[in-house]
Amino acid sequence: MATQTRVLYERPQALLPVRMHYCPGCTHGIVHRLVAEALDEFDLVERAVGIAPVGCAVFAYDYFACDMIEAAHGRAPAVATGVKRVRPDLFVFTYQGDGDLASIGIAETIHAAARGENITVIFINNAVYGMTGGQMAPTTLPGMVTTTTPKGRDPKLAGHPIRVCELLSALEGPAYLSRVTVTDPKRVRAAKRAIRTAFQAQLKGLGFSLVEVLSTCPTRWGMSPGKALEWVESNMVPFYPIREFVVAEGLREA
Amino acid sequence: MPFTRGERILMRGNEAVVQAAIDAGCRAFFGYPITPQNQIPEEFSRLLPEVGGVFLQAESELAAINMVYGAAAAGVRAMTASSSPGISLKQEGISYLAESELPCVIVNIMRGGSGLGNIAPSQSDYFQATRGGGHGDYRTLVLAAWSVQELYDLTRQAFDLADQYLTPVLVLGDALLGQMMEPMVVPTEVVDPATLPPKPWATTGAKGRPHNVVNSLYIDPAKLEEVNARIQERYHRAQREVRYAAEQLEEAEFAVVAYGTAARVASSAIQQARAEGIAVGLFRPITLYPFPHAAVAERAERVKALLVVELSLGQMVEDVRLAVEGRRSVQFLGRSGGVVMTPAEVLGRIRAVAGMKEQ
Numbered sequence: 001m002a003t004q005t006r007v008l009y010e011r012p013q014a015l016l017p018v019r020m021h022y023c024p025g026c027t028h029g030i031v032h033r034l035v036a037e038a039l040d041e042f043d044l045v046e047r048a049v050g051i052a053p054v055g056c057a058v059f060a061y062d063y064f065a066c067d068m069i070e071a072a073h074g075r076a077p078a079v080a081t082g083v084k085r086v087r088p089d090l091f092v093f094t095y096q097g098d099g100d101l102a103s104i105g106i107a108e109t110i111h112a113a114a115r116g117e118n119i120t121v122i123f124i125n126n127a128v129y130g131m132t133g134g135q136m137a138p139t140t141l142p143g144m145v146t147t148t149t150p151k152g153r154d155p156k157l158a159g160h161p162i163r164v165c166e167l168l169s170a171l172e173g174p175a176y177l178s179r180v181t182v183t184d185p186k187r188v189r190a191a192k193r194a195i196r197t198a199f200q201a202q203l204k205g206l207g208f209s210l211v212e213v214l215s216t217c218p219t220r221w222g223m224s225p226g227k228a229l230e231w232v233e234s235n236m237v238p239f240y241p242i243r244e245f246v247v248a249e250g251l252r253e254a
Numbered sequence: 255m256p257f258t259r260g261e262r263i264l265m266r267g268n269e270a271v272v273q274a275a276i277d278a279g280c281r282a283f284f285g286y287p288i289t290p291q292n293q294i295p296e297e298f299s300r301l302l303p304e305v306g307g308v309f310l311q312a313e314s315e316l317a318a319i320n321m322v323y324g325a326a327a328a329g330v331r332a333m334t335a336s337s338s339p340g341i342s343l344k345q346e347g348i349s350y351l352a353e354s355e356l357p358c359v360i361v362n363i364m365r366g367g368s369g370l371g372n373i374a375p376s377q378s379d380y381f382q383a384t385r386g387g388g389h390g391d392y393r394t395l396v397l398a399a400w401s402v403q404e405l406y407d408l409t410r411q412a413f414d415l416a417d418q419y420l421t422p423v424l425v426l427g428d429a430l431l432g433q434m435m436e437p438m439v440v441p442t443e444v445v446d447p448a449t450l451p452p453k454p455w456a457t458t459g460a461k462g463r464p465h466n467v468v469n470s471l472y473i474d475p476a477k478l479e480e481v482n483a484r485i486q487e488r489y490h491r492a493q494r495e496v497r498y499a500a501e502q503l504e505e506a507e508f509a510v511v512a513y514g515t516a517a518r519v520a521s522s523a524i525q526q527a528r529a530e531g532i533a534v535g536l537f538r539p540i541t542l543y544p545f546p547h548a549a550v551a552e553r554a555e556r557v558k559a560l561l562v563v564e565l566s567l568g569q570m571v572e573d574v575r576l577a578v579e580g581r582r583s584v585q586f587l588g589r590s591g592g593v594v595m596t597p598a599e600v601l602g603r604i605r606a607v608a609g610m611k612e613q
Contacts, residue, residue: 016465046461049328061467067457069327070469072350075320078312082324083457085308086282086332090459108320111313 012036014045014065021059025218025225028056028124030182032063034192035095035122038199039066048091049083051076055097056130074105077112080119091202093120099129102138102162109164116173116207120198123164126215127236134220138162141239146220165212165245175206175248179240181214183229187242194244197251206248214240259442267402268293268432271361271425272301274409275333279445280359281307282332284321286314286340289373290429291363294335315340319347319360326356327468329456331413331447335361337429338379339370341387348422349388353470355455355485357416360394361409361425363432366592374592375428375515380569383424384543391482393489395419396542397497398426398513402436408540415495417451419488426542428565430515430594489544498546500553502528503535508608509553511537511574512563515594520563523600532608542570550577559583561607563600566590583607 011017014036022028039045048066052058054073061068071079076094084092101109101123112119128146129135135148139161143152153161165177176198180191191213198209214236216228223231257263265273271294275283283298295311302309308325312318318334325332336344341362351358364379366372383396395415397408405427412423457466472478501521503509512520517538527534537553537560539546550573554560559582562571571586578584587603589595 047459049457049459051324058471061469065460065465067460067466068468069324069457070354070467070471071323072320072346075316075323075347078317078320079324079327081310081317082282082284082321082326082332083328084324085310085321086325086330087328087458090328107313108317111317 012040014039016065023219027182027215031213034195038195044091051080051094053096053100055100057095060095074100077108081117084119095122098125098137098139102164113168113208114171114173118202120202121210123212124215125212126217128217128220130217130220169245174208174246175201176209177245179212179242183232259440262437264435265438266435267405269297270402270406271409272297274406277444278410278413279447280331280333281447282325282330284310284312284318285334286312286318288337288340290432291335291337315343319344322358323351326358327457329453329458333359337363337365338367345388349390350470351422352392354468355420357420358422359412364428372592375430376592377565393543395423398542400514400517403438419492428515493544496544496546497540498549499538501536506535507533507558509537509557509560513539516563516565519597520600522597526601527604534604545573547577554578554582559607561585564588
């Protein structure tokens with residue numbers, strides 16, 4: 001009797017077979033995979049355009065198999081707007097970090113959300129500028145040590161962190177806003193569901209969708225990958241609650 | 255306002271820009287309000303939806319130029335417009351467009367500077383326009399109009415040049431040209447965007463081909479140098495696009511060099527000088543980049559001296575001096591801050607250059 005092989009796990013078609021540059025234990029790889037799985041499942045690779053940020057995910061254009069555009073720092077939602085407005089038939093997503101999205105690009109983020117721009121934003125929040133060496137981010141927690149807050153972030157001097165989902169919840173434009181993390185398999189599955197829902201928001205033409213993923217930076221946090229995952233749960237999740245913030249009518253998956 | 259194509263009509267400069275863009279097949283405009291170019295976004299907001307195009311008022315100049323970046327990457331003829339301080343804000347995006355080899359058109363209805371300056375006509379963005387403007391090793395093609403008709407013609411041609419040389423193209427007007435109404439003819443033939451050549455590099459969905467990437471990041475210096483050399487090569491090829499106009503330069507002993515509004519003032523002064531018997535003519539660059547260096551050098555050989563007239567404290571005069579290479583005296587008359595010189599002022603300088611006593 002011939003042996004039957006059943007494929008349980010393989011590289012998504014939407015991820016090119018190339019070696020990624022991410023540090024060991026960084027959760028970018030997990031999130032890339034989840035986005036790629038969703039692109040495959042909705043059969044979007046041939047009509048998607050991804051916008052890569054400036055930050056650790058800057059080379060995302062080399063990893064996703066769909067058409068890709070590299071944006072200037074923080075400008076991805078504006079670039080995505082330009083693509084989507086002239087080609088509404090394309091599926092347009094951005095993939096941005098916290099410095100890109102919540103600091104230098106906060107205006108583009110808020111206005112794309114306020115317009116209800118029919119794009120999907122994948123937002124990686126790891127509370128630090130990873131690529132540039134570990135400086136304070138707009139989402140750095142109070143007391144957190146970075147290379148530009150050597151004694152820990154003092155909100156009196158360096159201001160308070162920005163909770164992006166809560167901020168955008170005040171607007172009429174978003175169709176889907178959700179915060180997730182990827183610290184264990186259950187969390188990963190929930191993150192996948194959120195990304196799928198965000199994709200559906202765009203596919204149904206409901207407006208702006210954003211999934212914030214609490215992520216790790218073992219390198220800049222100076223922790224092992226395992227410790228970094230624990231740190232997300234014990235420090236970030238209490239400050240950045242894991243939940244859905246906006247879910248438009250008719251968005252629940254069947 | 256309704257008009258008949260092919261007939262002489264009265265049109266405002268800013269409106270001519272919009273009509274030209276739509277006639278060129280431009281189907282996307284992204285902009286931000288700033289005086290004195292506001293009729294441009296206003297007209298686009300009215301006209302683009304009628305032809306199935308996209309108008310969007312952006313939250314900032316930065317967002318506007320980056321929306322142009324996205325629309326251009328998706329293969330559509332797209333443009334933005336602004337005025338001097340707004341163009342400064344767009345420089346980041348223009349640098350990215352240039353390095354990503356994306357075609358687009360940017361109209362600068364120049365106003366007085368520096369800083370917030372004022373809303374009066376000026377040409378003080380010449381350096382910014384012709385030297386690249388943002389960071390990096392790039393230029394943009396720069397076309398300078400001197401009439402409403404030319405604002406139409408050059409804006410329209412700018413889209414072809416942008417596609418041909420894969421570069422942002424700047425069209426320069428000023429507060430005077432943008433705001434004034436003048437007789438002009440809108441041609442009868444228009445471009446149907448569906449008939450434009452395909453852009454195989456555009457991010458339109460990776461169907462039946464490897465994915466396209468629009469990018470300006472080349473982490474390997476050798477690769478970046480290679481890309482920059484490729485872009486530079488296009489600038490060299492674009493030398494054949496050099497355009498200029500000459501008035502009464504045959505048999506002239508003196509040449510006035512001026513573009514845009516300054517050239518109109520100079521042209522009036524030259525008529526008066528001719529009436530006084532001074533053999534003076536006008537050399538008017540239309541492409542500011544590529545600058546007509548060879549033509550200026552050749553004309554310089556045939557005159558005794560040149561006078562450069564600008565609405566700035568001396569910017570294009572540097573290009574003229576580079577072209578003349580010290581072989582002739584190059585003198586300068588400039589007004590700044592939004593002040594437009596009178597023909598009498600220019601006439602006085604023409605007399606002085608011609609060795610006559612100023613009156």
